[in-house]
Amino acid sequence: MLTTRFTALFGIEHPIALAPMGGSAGGALAAAVSNGGGLGLLGAGSAKDPAWVEREVEVLAGATDRPWGAGFQCWAAPVRVVEQVLERGPAAIMLAFGDPAPYLPAIRRSGARLIVMVTDLAEAHGALGAGADVIIAQGTDAGGHGGSRGTIGFVPVVADLAGEVPVLAAGGIGDGRGVAAAFALGAEGALLGTRFLATPEALTSPASEKAVLEGGSEDTDRSSVFDIAHESGWPARWTGRALRTPFSDRWRGHEDALRADPEVRAGFRAAEQRGEPDASVVWAGESLDLVTDLVPAADLVGAIARETAEVLAQVSTQGGYRPL
Known part of the structure; x- marks a missing residue:
């Protein structure tokens, strides 16, 4: 068992947290990750x-x-929705993509820990100013929405800035080697999302699950195309990494034209409702190459934790990592 300030803060076994992926990380998946010894986040x-x-x-x-x-x-x-969740006694609330200030009074009254995910240094300074108990440094390798900083260069800077506040690494981490690398970068654990898409507990459709298992990181792309098509209102500064489709390939680089064409956007959403493959959006990151099988989430947490410990032991005793 790897004990860090992060695991001690929550009284959990493993320095692994579930990324709260919208549409995928429902209650069953979050519970399974917690039951496996990590921190499940809805x-x-x-x-x-x-x-x-x-x-x-x-x-x-x-x-x-x-x-x-x-x-x-x-x-x-x-x-008000955050307040409703707080009434159920969560150990933590994670905030990302915007100003955390409106939520702070309710979180502090509840006694829940505040986790803030950041994508650049300005956000990291803001998280510290908000009194974050944990900071997640998310690199652009991550699936879903994020910024432009690479994980391997961003995490150490945030760890140095955070001082005594535990930092988790996120973005492109899909196994124990990635978690071990996070430790080397100064983090005290990792937030994983894409790897948990291929679990029976995830709210992933059969078609999306198949796409995740068969796709690779080079099949992903970071853009604002799907946000524009969905008319979601996502702030433009945070683009989204997802599996590429003919639709995203067609409109990448032509976002202004897509914004100006309501018929195309409406047609995309109608096709998505019908379940057409070209209109299926699968948010996934650059760890996708490591997702090759369907594994129960609790078992996956344990397996990743064991591999992390084994990798760290090999690096420590042999002076370098060799494949297990």
């Missing part, structure tokens, strides 16, 4: 459907007696 996202959030929190809280949390997007999530 993907509440923009909380545009409070009934969904309430239902999934019910599933999560009823399926584990271990620490769990929920993640929200600051640019969109209503404070």
Whole structure:
């Protein structure tokens, strides 16, 4: 068992947290990660459907007696929904993509820990100013929305800046080698998302699960195309990494034209509702090459933790890592 300030803070076994992936990280997946010894985080996202959030929190809280949390997007999530989740006693609330200030009073009153994900140094300074208990340094390798900083160069800078505040690395990490690398960069654990898409507990459609298992990191692309097509309102500064499709290939580099064509956007959303492959959006990161099988989430947490320990032991005793 690897003990760090992060694991000690939450009383968990492994320095692994589930990325609160909107649409994928529901209550069952978050509970499974917590039951496996990590920190499961529900993907509440923009909380545009409070009934969904309430239902999934019910599933999560009823399926584990271990620490769990929920993640929200600051640019969109209503404070009242965060307050409703806090009533269920989460160990943590993770905030990302915007100003955390409106949520702080409720979080501090509840006693939940504040986790803030950052994508650049300005956000990192803001997280420290907000009193974050944990900071997640997310690199552009990550699936879903994020910034432009590479994980390997960004994490050490945030770790140096954070001082006594534990930092988790995120972006492109899909196995124990990646978690071990996070330690070398100064982090005290890792936030993983893409690898948990291929678990039976994830809210992933069969078609998306197949795409994840068969796709590779070179099949992903970071752009704003899908956000424009969805008319989601996502701030332009955070683009999204997803599996490429003929639609995204057609419109990448022509985003202004897509914004100006409501018929194309409406057609895309209608095709998505029908389940057409070209309109299926699968948010996934550059660890996708490592996702080759379907594994129960709790087992996956344990397997990644064991590999992390083995890699660190090999590096320590042999002066370098050799494949197990």
